[in-house]
Amino acid sequence: MLLLGPSLSVAAGGQQQATEQGEESVELHVFHFRVSDRAAWDKLTAEYSRLNPNITFNVEIVGGGADWITALKTKFAGGRGPDIFVVDGPTQANLWGEYLTDLSDEPWVDDAIDMAKDPMTMDGKLMGMPFFVSGFGFIYNEDAMNRAGVGSVPSTFSELSTAAARLDDDGTNAFATGFGEWWVAGMQFANAPFAYREDPYGFMQRLADGEVSLADDALFNDWVDLIDLMMEHGESNQLTTDNNVQTSLFTNGDAAIMHQGIWKAPAIEEGLTDTSIGFMPVLLNDDADQMDRLPIGIPFWWIVNAESEHPEEAKEFLSWLVMSDYGRAMFETDFNMVPAYKDIDVSGLGPLAEDMQNYASQNKTVPWVFTSWPDGTYREFFSHVQAYVQGNLSREELLTEMENSYIRLSE
Amino acid sequence: MRDFAKFVAPATIFYVLIMVLPITLGVYYSLTEWNGVDQEARWIGIQNYLRLFATDSQALASFWFTIRFTLSTVVISNTLAFALALALSQPLKFRALFRAVFVLPNVIGGIILGFIWRFIFVRVFPSVGSATGISLFSLNWLGDPFTGYWGSVLVFVWKTTGYLMLVYMAAIVSIDSNLLEAAEIDGARPLQRLFRLIIPLVAPAFTICLFLSLSWSFKIFDVIFALTQGGPFRSTEAFALNIYFEAFSYSNYGMGAAKAVFFLVVVGAITLLQVRLTQRKEVAQ
Numbered sequence: 001m002l003l004l005g006p007s008l009s010v011a012a013g014g015q016q017q018a019t020e021q022g023e024e025s026v027e028l029h030v031f032h033f034r035v036s037d038r039a040a041w042d043k044l045t046a047e048y049s050r051l052n053p054n055i056t057f058n059v060e061i062v063g064g065g066a067d068w069i070t071a072l073k074t075k076f077a078g079g080r081g082p083d084i085f086v087v088d089g090p091t092q093a094n095l096w097g098e099y100l101t102d103l104s105d106e107p108w109v110d111d112a113i114d115m116a117k118d119p120m121t122m123d124g125k126l127m128g129m130p131f132f133v134s135g136f137g138f139i140y141n142e143d144a145m146n147r148a149g150v151g152s153v154p155s156t157f158s159e160l161s162t163a164a165a166r167l168d169d170d171g172t173n174a175f176a177t178g179f180g181e182w183w184v185a186g187m188q189f190a191n192a193p194f195a196y197r198e199d200p201y202g203f204m205q206r207l208a209d210g211e212v213s214l215a216d217d218a219l220f221n222d223w224v225d226l227i228d229l230m231m232e233h234g235e236s237n238q239l240t241t242d243n244n245v246q247t248s249l250f251t252n253g254d255a256a257i258m259h260q261g262i263w264k265a266p267a268i269e270e271g272l273t274d275t276s277i278g279f280m281p282v283l284l285n286d287d288a289d290q291m292d293r294l295p296i297g298i299p300f301w302w303i304v305n306a307e308s309e310h311p312e313e314a315k316e317f318l319s320w321l322v323m324s325d326y327g328r329a330m331f332e333t334d335f336n337m338v339p340a341y342k343d344i345d346v347s348g349l350g351p352l353a354e355d356m357q358n359y360a361s362q363n364k365t366v367p368w369v370f371t372s373w374p375d376g377t378y379r380e381f382f383s384h385v386q387a388y389v390q391g392n393l394s395r396e397e398l399l400t401e402m403e404n405s406y407i408r409l410s411e
Numbered sequence: 412m413r414d415f416a417k418f419v420a421p422a423t424i425f426y427v428l429i430m431v432l433p434i435t436l437g438v439y440y441s442l443t444e445w446n447g448v449d450q451e452a453r454w455i456g457i458q459n460y461l462r463l464f465a466t467d468s469q470a471l472a473s474f475w476f477t478i479r480f481t482l483s484t485v486v487i488s489n490t491l492a493f494a495l496a497l498a499l500s501q502p503l504k505f506r507a508l509f510r511a512v513f514v515l516p517n518v519i520g521g522i523i524l525g526f527i528w529r530f531i532f533v534r535v536f537p538s539v540g541s542a543t544g545i546s547l548f549s550l551n552w553l554g555d556p557f558t559g560y561w562g563s564v565l566v567f568v569w570k571t572t573g574y575l576m577l578v579y580m581a582a583i584v585s586i587d588s589n590l591l592e593a594a595e596i597d598g599a600r601p602l603q604r605l606f607r608l609i610i611p612l613v614a615p616a617f618t619i620c621l622f623l624s625l626s627w628s629f630k631i632f633d634v635i636f637a638l639t640q641g642g643p644f645r646s647t648e649a650f651a652l653n654i655y656f657e658a659f660s661y662s663n664y665g666m667g668a669a670k671a672v673f674f675l676v677v678v679g680a681i682t683l684l685q686v687r688l689t690q691r692k693e694v695a696q
Binding site for chain 1: 446447448449450532533534537551552553554555640642643644645656659660661662
């Protein structure tokens with residue numbers, strides 16, 4: 001799917017009232033990639049303009065299959081960038097370095113969960129406002145597993161292999177691989193062997209410095225074992241299984257497990273009614289304790305453009321978004337996402353969100369390290385994984401190629 | 412002289428704004444190291460060009476793909492288009508309908524077309540394959556380098572043939588029918604009429620169509636972007652896609668610009684050469 005285009009919501013009569021009150025009328029230009037939140041944004045900008053008649057909005061959403069980072073770059077290249085935009089992590093924050101605004105003194109800072117602040121803290125200053133918590137991992141169809149006689153949800157790689165074999169015997173593919181989708185195979189799935197270890201960021205630094213060999217690394221070899229398992233018990237034509245195909249395999253009951261994220265909850269609910277589903281960690285090996293963690297992270301942070309002509313208005317609006325009762329209620333009613341703030345209660349977001357909150361509340365998480373990889377890594381990892389699945393690379397070659405890419409792109 | 416300036420000025424202004432200026436800027440950025448966001452681009456001379464030829468193996472692979480792709484599509488689409496034009500300039504039933512149907516794919520934008528064909532290859536073909544047992548449909552379309560290549564060629568030919576057909580058709584119907592009749596009366600067989608008469612007389616159309624299809628195929632971006640994203644494992648990454656990824660995914664704007672300048676020179680040289688060669692074959696009616 002490809003969806004893009006501006007969404008304009010200008011409060012009726014806003015301009016006129018503003019001049020009557022003698023306030024300067026301000027249009028805030030907002031850029032983000034959450035295409036599914038278009039209606040929510042129409043609603044909340046209308047409300048905010050009603051409360052603050054001098055503020056109007058130009059909300060631009062580029063996302064879905066579209067490349068929002070490129071679109072954002074062209075906004076800046078074409079003159080003034082948006083007043084408020086999003087970045088997805090440290091690597092991008094570095095790229096936008098000179099456009100970031102220090103938000104350390106904003107009223108929401110104390111409420112935000114620590115995990116959401118750490119990646120955006122630079123030189124002790126918080127440069128972005130977190131919004132959602134998001135998670136991915138293996139989403140499983142519990143009913144299909146029960147039918148196949150898989151007793152309990154696997155918690156180790158061995159149990160996952162047994163379950164996959166049982167599912168195969170039962171006539172369903174165990175996995176919908178997603179090996180045809182760059183952000184599944186090259187980014188989120190490739191997160192696991194980096195993240196399920198002590199000090200992943202230190203490991204990445206040593207990798208960039210050429211001090212570790214991926215071919216000799218235990219977790220990376222475990223990860224290739226997992227790829228082998230998915231190839232053996234997965235759908236046919238895996239290299240063309242993009243995220244749409246993957247989701248439809250899962251919702252049609254043609255596959256019982258897929259590596260996907262919480263954003264798929266609405267699509268799954270629509271296709272698989274009355275089926276119980278849940279999150280399972282990315283089980284790389286038999287160390288049940290180390291594996292019992294879910295990759296949970298912050299999908300994006302709001303940035304106030306340092307070159308904006310209306311930084312105060314932008315900050316005020318962002319604070320309202322997460323501090324006002326109106327904004328807070330929208331996490332549950334409109335965004336259907338888990339907020340990155342301590343004292344906002346949400347419930348009824350469905351089984352995936354509940355599983356994710358359980359893992360998060362017990363601190364059983366691993367980070368999303370891919371947002372710290374150098375630019376271009378996703379494409380290269382994706383290409384190498386595909387070549388391995390096709391049989392063009394051996395296990396050693398796959399890991400060596402990934403290592404070479406990482407070192408070269410880190411230069 | 413004043414009138415000359417007045418008449419030429421509007422076109423010149425637009426030409427400078429949308430051609431000369433971007434190309435100049437592109438050449439400038441190709442000599443810098445820039446991530447596309449920073450306000451300052453760092454001057455590094457011709458290093459990008461040196462790196463392009465010395466170490467960038469993917470760029471060379473992409474260039475080679477583009478050459479192969481161009482050869483296949485130019486030959487297939489022009490042959491098909493000319494054959495269709497010949498057929499549809501005969502008095503056939505439903506001729507207008509056929510013409511419209513063949514031109515239609517050209518009206519659809521490349522991105523949409525790529526997505527539609529992706530759906531057909533990935534979802535429809537396997538279903539047809541399992542229903543009919545025809546192995547052509549059960550192939551792993553777009554899933555390996557071979558079917559990825561021919562899948563891209565198929566979609567591009569499907570898109571461009573209709574337009575080329577129109578150009579050929581316009582040339583064929585404008586041939587003086589006296590000439591054809593005279594040849595027939597003189598006893599020229601159909602194939603002789605085709606090769607000795609029709610083809611030489613529509614040579615200007617060949618010049619145009621070869622030029623168009625060459626430059627379209629070389630610059631192929633949208634169809635492949637939507638169809639395969641350059642996959643599997645970058646085997647269908649056309650050079651224009653490689654430039655795009657270099658500039659935007661890898662954040663090497665300078666290197667991307669260097670590749671684009673290199674590409675401009677190559678495509679320009681090849682198409683100029685082609686126009687020269689085919690123009691020589693043109694004859695007066």
